[in-house]
Amino acid sequence: MAIRNIVTEGDDILTKVCRPVEKFDERLAVLLDDMRETMVSADGVGLAAPQVGILRRVVVIDIGEGLMELVNPEIVREEGEQEMQEGCLSCPGVYGITKRPAKIKVSAQNRNGERFEFEAEELLAVACCHEIDHLNGILFREHVVRMVPEE
Ligand code: NI
Numbered sequence: 001m002a003i004r005n006i007v008t009e010g011d012d013i014l015t016k017v018c019r020p021v022e023k024f025d026e027r028l029a030v031l032l033d034d035m036r037e038t039m040v041s042a043d044g045v046g047l048a049a050p051q052v053g054i055l056r057r058v059v060v061i062d063i064g065e066g067l068m069e070l071v072n073p074e075i076v077r078e079e080g081e082q083e084m085q086e087g088c089l090s091c092p093g094v095y096g097i098t099k100r101p102a103k104i105k106v107s108a109q110n111r112n113g114e115r116f117e118f119e120a121e122e123l124l125a126v127a128c129c130h131e132i133d134h135l136n137g138i139l140f141r142e143h144v145v146r147m148v149p150e151e
């Protein structure tokens with residue numbers, strides 16, 4: 001495993017739409033392992049592949065309830081609304097209150113290509129929305145209703 005470099009805001013790669021994963025091979029496994037290590041070492045709760053320079057639909061999330069690996073994730077249902085403070089490993093020092101769905105249902109594949117679904121609310125819903133946005137070239141700033149001043 002290796003810690004990869006995290007791309008920061010201003011780099012074009014963060015604005016691109018990622019391609020779906022088609023091969024569930026060793027290369028994907030290595031990417032997922034590296035992304036987890038990179039996220040942990042940066043003290044983040046989520047990381048999307050474009051943040052390490054890879055334009056594929058791959059996400060890792062750990063909000064403190066265990067690692068989730070999402071390949072080709074999609075939000076298939078959303079309801080309600082919530083506001084929460086967000087930051088992003090690609091936007092160091094930037095924090096804002098965002099408006100996101102309160103509850104979502106996500107469909108994704110695991111590293112072996114098996115599809116699974118789960119429901120998420122509160123922080124997990126926000127993390128899923130935030131990371132899936134990265135796969136579509138969208139940063140959390142677009143959902144900010146008010147910025148949080150730097151301390
Ligand atoms: Ni982010």
